[in-house]
Amino acid sequence: MISFNRFFIAAIGSLLLYILSVVILGRRKQTRTIDQQKIPLSELAGIWAESKRTGQIHIKDIAPLWRKSTITEEERSAYLFKYSRTHQWFQKNISDQPWFNQAEAHTEICYQLLRMLEEEDPCPSVVNPSNDVEASWNTNTYNMLGKTSLLDHSLHVAEQTVALLIDIKAHHVIPDAMVAALGHDIGKLPTNRTHLYSLGEHPLAAGRVLAEIKLFGEISRKEEISKAIKHHHMRPEGLIGKTLKKADQKARQQELEEAVNLQKQGGEPGEVPAHKSGFLPAPENSLARQADIDIYGGDEKSRSKNNNSSRAINQINISSWFESKAFLDELKPYINRLEGRRFMAFSMPGGHVYFQPKVIEKVTRKLAEKAGAMDIATMADKDKSMQNVLFSVVEQFRSGNDMIARDLINDQYFGGYFTIKMQSGKTMKGYFTPFKAEAFGSIAELENNKKGILKNFVSVDVYQS
Known part of the structure; x- marks a missing residue:
């Protein structure tokens, strides 16, 4: 009888322990669930709906929440540069900008690209393998734009990219677009002139270099960035691609105008740079006109018709x-x-x-x-x-x-x-x-x-x- 009572008491105790453990685990699970559900989907939808009415909240403002790119201390560089001007540019355009606050991986990738450009500077910003798009440029265009280094051209394109995106209030795209801008011509560096480069495919060579950067493979828009670089001399798709092509053209036009102005004025001190005055190169300058055709595409005949001649316009x-x-x-x-x-x-x-x-x-x-x-x-x-x-x-x-x-x-x-x-x-x-x-x-x-x-x-x- 005593043995039976002990067995019964032990069974009841085990049952109570099991019930207690289930309750405790259930509460812990509930606590974790509550912690994770900071904002229910219904409330989030309400925020978006309210933003359309008030204009105070936009999806671009919360987009970084699910595109945050963090890195570990081991992955972060000390951000030391060869040139003080590059360091100042990095501080002004990346480190001090709010759109990079949640984009640590993008910041690190940009730094690595800038260091590659610095290490092989001076390197001309134009290339001339037989099948490359730039091989079709006029010799004078090649020589005039060759006066700009690849480092400077990459910085120009990045600046134009940011300006274009700010103009359309697409600040949330800037980190991804900055990677594309700084890396779009990285395949032109001497150490990157591999088989792809010899075939006249500097955009493809640039894509290969980016693919070898470990952090690049971890960012969410890597495919879109790669496509933007690959097609920046063709017909790009998507916001990053179209912005990169336009920024590259605007940067080249800026560089062309500076070269033409210096050529025309002999680099006299105190002159007003053409790109800052708001003027295109003088129309009588056939070299500048041909370079403009090379940058934007088309032929001499069609371009001249788009000026004051017998073009058809309706x-x-x-x-x-x-x-x-x-x-x-x-x-x-x-x-x-x-x-x-x-x-x-x-x-x-x-x-x-x-x-x-x-x-x-x-x-x-x-x-x-x-x-x-x-x-x-x-x-x-x-x-x-x-x-x-x-x-x-x-x-x-x-x-x-x-x-x-x-x-x-x-x-x-x-x-x-x-x-x-x-x-x-x-x-x-x-x-x-x-x-x-x-x-x-x-x-x-x-x-x-x-x-x-x-x-x-x-x-x-x-x-x-």
């Missing part, structure tokens, strides 16, 4: 989104506005305001998007159809509102080349659309807003070739 119906007063209101803030020494539009006492076509295009896209005309708002950069749109806009101001200086440009075009004479006697040339100043109010008020280089403009004349 007026289209823009009535669904165009309204002259709204357009003028958007154009006015650009007049006599300086960003450093760059400008997009300027007035002259004679009663005219000269706009770069790029300003008209920017306003066109903005107003078209606002009106829902997305076929125009999202038109690809360099799409030739945009010429028809710009012509149609200018024609509305020319024929319908009499706001274009018709004595300065041919009625068949939306702009023309002009020569600007400076107080120093030097001249600069650019392509502009001339408006009558009265469309923007008082010419005296516009002139009073001039500052810097704009105050040195003496006269503007139609360019005579």
Whole structure:
């Protein structure tokens, strides 16, 4: 009887222990579950819905939460550079920027790419194996752009990339795009000139170098970055790819303009660099014109037709989104506005305001998007159809509102080349659309807003070739 009681008591005790352990484990599991579910999906959906109404929260602001790229202390370099200018650039464009706060792996990859570029500097930024895209460039283009080192060109492309993404408020893409920008031409370095390079495939060679960086294989957008680099001289897809190609072209144009300006002026101290003045190289400079063709593609015949010659251009119906007063209101803030020494539009006492076509295009896209005309708002950069749109806009101001200086440009075009004479006697040339100043109010008020280089403009004349 005693044995049975002991057995019964032991059984009851075991059962109680089992029940107690189940309860404890259940509570621990519940605690862990509660800790993990910081924000339920329903609440997150509510945040996104609210953002559409208030504009205070955007998916790009929380995207880094699931794309965070952390590294261990062992994987982090000391960030020591060969050149002080590279160190300063790294600090300004990467270390001190908030979009790299959650992108430690990207920061490390960028550092490694910069060190590769530094170690083999000076290395020219152009290559010439027989099958490479740059092999088709004119000899003068090759020589002019060869004056820029690969390190400097990579920094230029990175700067243009960041500027383009900031302009469209795509800050969350910058870490990935920066890797693409700094690595897009890394295959040109002498130590990376392998079999792929000899075949004229410097983008493929660059992809191989990136693939050998251990951290690169761990970031979420590595495939998109690789494709962007591979296709940056072709027809890229996706935001990173399209941004990289455009940034590369803009950087090359900047480098070209600097080379042309130094060639033309002999590198005289105190000259205004062409890319900072807002002007393209002088149209009479055949070398610069050919280099522009090499950078953006096309041929001499087609490019010349896109200037003031017998090109075919058609007026289209823009009535669904165009309204002259709204357009003028958007154009006015650009007049006599300086960003450093760059400008997009300027007035002259004679009663005219000269706009770069790029300003008209920017306003066109903005107003078209606002009106829902997305076929125009999202038109690809360099799409030739945009010429028809710009012509149609200018024609509305020319024929319908009499706001274009018709004595300065041919009625068949939306702009023309002009020569600007400076107080120093030097001249600069650019392509502009001339408006009558009265469309923007008082010419005296516009002139009073001039500052810097704009105050040195003496006269503007139609360019005579």
